[in-house]
Amino acid sequence: MSDRLAADLRAIVGPDSVLDEPSRLLPYESDGLAMLSERPELVVLPADTAEVARCLRVLHQAGVPAVARGAGTGLAGGATPVAGGVVVSTARMRTVLEVNLEDRYARVQAGVVNVNLSRTAAGAGLAYAPDPSSQMACTIGGNVANNSGGPHCFKYGATTRHVLGLVMVTAEGQVIDLSAPRVDPGGYDLVGLFVGSEGTFGLATEVTVKLVPVPAVVETVLAIFPDLDGACDSVSDIIAARLEPSALEILDKLTIDAVEDSVFAAGYPREAGAVLLIEVEGVLEEVSASVIDLRAILDRRGVLEVRTARDADERRKLWAGRKGAFGAMGRVAPDLYVADAVVPRTRLREMVARSVEICRRLDLRLATVFHAGDGNLHPNICYDRRDEDEVKRVLQAGSEILSACVEVGGSLTGEHGVGLEKLEQIELVFSPDDLDAMCRARDAWDPERRMNPGKLIPMRACMELRTPPIR
Amino acid sequence: MSDRLAADLRAIVGPDSVLDEPSRLLPYESDGLAMLSERPELVVLPADTAEVARCLRVLHQAGVPAVARGAGTGLAGGATPVAGGVVVSTARMRTVLEVNLEDRYARVQAGVVNVNLSRTAAGAGLAYAPDPSSQMACTIGGNVANNSGGPHCFKYGATTRHVLGLVMVTAEGQVIDLSAPRVDPGGYDLVGLFVGSEGTFGLATEVTVKLVPVPAVVETVLAIFPDLDGACDSVSDIIAARLEPSALEILDKLTIDAVEDSVFAAGYPREAGAVLLIEVEGVLEEVSASVIDLRAILDRRGVLEVRTARDADERRKLWAGRKGAFGAMGRVAPDLYVADAVVPRTRLREMVARSVEICRRLDLRLATVFHAGDGNLHPNICYDRRDEDEVKRVLQAGSEILSACVEVGGSLTGEHGVGLEKLEQIELVFSPDDLDAMCRARDAWDPERRMNPGKLIPMRACMELRTPPIR
Numbered sequence: 054m055s056d057r058l059a060a061d062l063r064a065i066v067g068p069d070s071v072l073d074e075p076s077r078l079l080p081y082e083s084d085g086l087a088m089l090s091e092r093p094e095l096v097v098l099p100a101d102t103a104e105v106a107r108c109l110r111v112l113h114q115a116g117v118p119a120v121a122r123g124a125g126t127g128l129a130g131g132a133t134p135v136a137g138g139v140v141v142s143t144a145r146m147r148t149v150l151e152v153n154l155e156d157r158y159a160r161v162q163a164g165v166v167n168v169n170l171s172r173t174a175a176g177a178g179l180a181y182a183p184d185p186s187s188q189m190a191c192t193i194g195g196n197v198a199n200n201s202g203g204p205h206c207f208k209y210g211a212t213t214r215h216v217l218g219l220v221m222v223t224a225e226g227q228v229i230d231l232s233a234p235r236v237d238p239g240g241y242d243l244v245g246l247f248v249g250s251e252g253t254f255g256l257a258t259e260v261t262v263k264l265v266p267v268p269a270v271v272e273t274v275l276a277i278f279p280d281l282d283g284a285c286d287s288v289s290d291i292i293a294a295r296l297e298p299s300a301l302e303i304l305d306k307l308t309i310d311a312v313e314d315s316v317f318a319a320g321y322p323r324e325a326g327a328v329l330l331i332e333v334e335g336v337l338e339e340v341s342a343s344v345i346d347l348r349a350i351l352d353r354r355g356v357l358e359v360r361t362a363r364d365a366d367e368r369r370k371l372w373a374g375r376k377g378a379f380g381a382m383g384r385v386a387p388d389l390y391v392a393d394a395v396v397p398r399t400r401l402r403e404m405v406a407r408s409v410e411i412c413r414r415l416d417l418r419l420a421t422v423f424h425a426g427d428g429n430l431h432p433n434i435c436y437d438r439r440d441e442d443e444v445k446r447v448l449q450a451g452s453e454i455l456s457a458c459v460e461v462g463g464s465l466t467g468e469h470g471v472g473l474e475k476l477e478q479i480e481l482v483f484s485p486d487d488l489d490a491m492c493r494a495r496d497a498w499d500p501e502r503r504m505n506p507g508k509l510i511p512m513r514a515c516m517e518l519r520t521p522p523i524r
Numbered sequence: 525m526s527d528r529l530a531a532d533l534r535a536i537v538g539p540d541s542v543l544d545e546p547s548r549l550l551p552y553e554s555d556g557l558a559m560l561s562e563r564p565e566l567v568v569l570p571a572d573t574a575e576v577a578r579c580l581r582v583l584h585q586a587g588v589p590a591v592a593r594g595a596g597t598g599l600a601g602g603a604t605p606v607a608g609g610v611v612v613s614t615a616r617m618r619t620v621l622e623v624n625l626e627d628r629y630a631r632v633q634a635g636v637v638n639v640n641l642s643r644t645a646a647g648a649g650l651a652y653a654p655d656p657s658s659q660m661a662c663t664i665g666g667n668v669a670n671n672s673g674g675p676h677c678f679k680y681g682a683t684t685r686h687v688l689g690l691v692m693v694t695a696e697g698q699v700i701d702l703s704a705p706r707v708d709p710g711g712y713d714l715v716g717l718f719v720g721s722e723g724t725f726g727l728a729t730e731v732t733v734k735l736v737p738v739p740a741v742v743e744t745v746l747a748i749f750p751d752l753d754g755a756c757d758s759v760s761d762i763i764a765a766r767l768e769p770s771a772l773e774i775l776d777k778l779t780i781d782a783v784e785d786s787v788f789a790a791g792y793p794r795e796a797g798a799v800l801l802i803e804v805e806g807v808l809e810e811v812s813a814s815v816i817d818l819r820a821i822l823d824r825r826g827v828l829e830v831r832t833a834r835d836a837d838e839r840r841k842l843w844a845g846r847k848g849a850f851g852a853m854g855r856v857a858p859d860l861y862v863a864d865a866v867v868p869r870t871r872l873r874e875m876v877a878r879s880v881e882i883c884r885r886l887d888l889r890l891a892t893v894f895h896a897g898d899g900n901l902h903p904n905i906c907y908d909r910r911d912e913d914e915v916k917r918v919l920q921a922g923s924e925i926l927s928a929c930v931e932v933g934g935s936l937t938g939e940h941g942v943g944l945e946k947l948e949q950i951e952l953v954f955s956p957d958d959l960d961a962m963c964r965a966r967d968a969w970d971p972e973r974r975m976n977p978g979k980l981i982p983m984r985a986c987m988e989l990r991t992p993p994i995r
Binding site: 155156178200210213214227228229230231240241242243245246248249250266269293295335336337338339341342343397398399471479482483484486487490491493494495496497498509510 | 699700967980
């Protein structure tokens with residue numbers, strides 16, 4: 054059956070674009086949540102919408118589940134394969150189809166790498182605003198699935214704010230074209246529903262996104278604090294003062310050390326207990342005025358030193374440290390569990406302290422980096438997946454941190470999605486009625502649960518059917 | 525049966541909150557689209573979510589359709605009653621339940637009048653950004669149903685960008701609470717799906733909305749042009765120059781005359797062929813710099829005169845003219861058909877000219893006011909509904925203007941919704957497959973089409989069942 058399926062798919066995408074040898078399947082067995090893995094039956098790499106539709110029709114007829122995959126940089130197991138299922142990779146779908154400078158949008162294939170879109174638009178003074186830390190690798194399609202955030206989403210909003218239209222293929226292989234006309238099309242906001250649905254309604258093949266003007270002036274400030282409290286309190290004060298920086302990022306001591314030991318070394322001072330990275334954008338007068346006000350707040354909160362990037366190079370370096378932080382943690386331990394929780398900004402300081410306390414009790418090494426402006430915490434726990442007891446404690450800590458965040462009015466995911474990782478905790482924030490409402494939506498498009506089954510909505514909540522393995 | 529239903533509803537909401545006498549039903553027979561009207565069987569005015577749920581359960585059991593109604597200021601017939609159906613008014617649900625200054629949100633009952641929310645938050649320096657021209661009367665619930673816009677939505681985005689959560693009651697009377705936790709709750713974006721769905725999934729009873737800081741400095745500029753072309757071209761230039769005013773509104777000569785003849789007289793000059801109203805917000809330095817750049821563009825495009833509001837009073841007056849424009853048109857003819865179409869901003873000048881030409885050919889009086897920054901045209905056709913031939917020509921013109929807008933890549937509705945008015949034209953922008961996708965969503969929540977039946981999605985597209993009248 055698997056051979057027959059491979060042959061049918063090869064007839065659509067060509068002989069080289071269906072992978073079935075174990076050695077070639079290996080890289081697809083997990084995503085950024087390395088502790089969970091599963092061997093897919095096949096990986097197929099279609100080239101465009103038409104090929105995706107034909108592939109999904111074949112899978113539908115065979116009753117085989119499909120899991121879409123962009124770059125596999127997701128951190129919640131959203132792209133973990135399903136046993137007996139097929140991974141549909143967008144790796145061959147990397148074309149920027151259109152850049153419209155007048156109406157400021159771009160139409161891209163789902164597999165386009167995030168940073169390449171901004172590079173393509175840069176010549177015209179435009180950019181794609183959402184900038185996940187993985188933007189050098191992650192794809193626009195993956196960003197759509199997870200409604201991804203990034204440092205500058207504090208100002209610009211997460212992915213859903215930037216997606217104008219989609220072309221999507223359903224479980225049955227039907228193409229739904231929600232990409233034209235380009236301005237607000239009226240009717241139901243299906244695009245809004247599909248963004249962030251983690252591939253459970255279907256597979257987005259083309260995405261129309263908003264482009265924003267590159268700001269005239271950008272000022273990047275690194276504020277060095279003796280401890281996390283001063284950095285957290287500064288963030289609260291900055292927001293209360295209605296200053297509107299485009300990014301507010303905090304890194305703690307363990308993260309600073311890891312970054313400075315790595316190729317991403319950004320000149321973060323080793324003596325700091327925490328650094329707050331602030332970016333301000335706008336016209337010259339506005340930026341200058343904001344920086345003066347910011348400086349006063351930082352001083353009041355006991356900043357040790359304030360550094361300002363003198364040019365684009367210095368700015369790039371400060372950001373490379375932040376964006377390379379997850380990679381740099383590789384020096385500390387072989388594996389990294391990146392938790393992702395959101396709390397009201399006013400509870401940030403308290404929740405940071407609680408996560409430190411939880412990890413201390415469970416004897417785990419915690420590093421913390423976070424999108425402070427969004428209240429989006431990333432407690433990063435360093436571990437070794439070969440140590441079973443440690444893995445257990447990591448999961449325990451993740452669960453306790455999430456519960457604590459929910460307790461103070463927060464939620465489970467700021468930007469990484471629910472995936473497999475948070476299936477159990479989702480019941481902390483949604484009642485059975487809420488989950489029922491979601492299942493109704495799911496039933497409307499994928500009643501047999503063939504698209505990324507078992508992700509986002511717990512199986513038992515929805516009475517998700519376990520899809521049969523390929524026989 | 526109707527008496528029995530009235531008695532059942534009175535048992536829930538109290539004797540005075542069910543209307544059944546013809547004289548009291550009269551105001552509910554149409555919304556702002558006065559040419560369409562229908563007598564409802566009953567009007568019920570519940571006080572809160574629990575009462576709405578009980579009322580909808582009674583209607584569900586009786587097989588009676590329900591049409592939600594806020595202030596009835598909608599312009600597309602979205603709140604037109606259904607023959608034999610019940611109107612559920614939110615007029616008694618006017619409580620602001622919570623204003624949270626730290627996390628900048630408010631939780632309100634659906635019947636809260638738009639402007640009252642900003643007034644409540646003003647003391648704390650916050651505001652609710654979306655400002656429909658009808659904001660003195662229209663309700664937050666109605667804004668949610670239509671994803672309403674307004675002049676300042678050019679900067680801030682339409683209603684959907686500001687809704688953080690909802691409590692909704694389904695056709696069956698089930699309460700879906702999507703209001704907590706308050707930060708991004710993960711899971712499907714059902715809130716996004718429900719906003720703009722014109723009451724066809726259910727009835728929103730409580731809404732949690734984002735509040736934004738009132739800007740430090742606001743500058744309001746009135747640019748007076750000899751004709752519409754100069755005003756339209758200035759808008760294109762302003763956007764191309766990446767200036768970012770918060771509002772860009774154009775009024776044509778007939779509108780100026782009507783406003784100046786009315787109680788909304790704003791001092792718009794009678795000799796003008798068009799005025800462009802521009803508002804710039806921010807910190808002082810930024811605003812001053814923007815106004816200098818704006819001035820240069822206006823001069824290049826042949827502005828006759830530029831006036832700047834000297835204080836809050838003058839600013840209010842300039843805006844009162846714009847927001848009172850629809851009301852002022854009452855002086856020109858007894859009825860006003862307010863069309864609502866969107867075009868890419870780069871096609872604005874051309875589409876204004878085409879709508880003028882269409883109305884001239886059909887011998888209709890056209891006044892034009894528009895949210896120029898959003899490409900959102902409002903060709904206003906003055907008519908008398910007692911003149912059957914004129915009504916026909918008005919509808920013909922509306923249809924031709926919409927088709928022309930769609931032709932150049934535009935769409936059917938910028939902010940008023942589809943309602944009854946544009947049911948036929950919706951097939952210009954959506955394919956049968958697209959409509960099928962929408963019907964799938966509708967089926968998930970309201971398979972029997974009891975919530976606002978026959979609106980938004982054409983009956984035949986979805987095989988909407990005509991609901992039986994009350995026997």
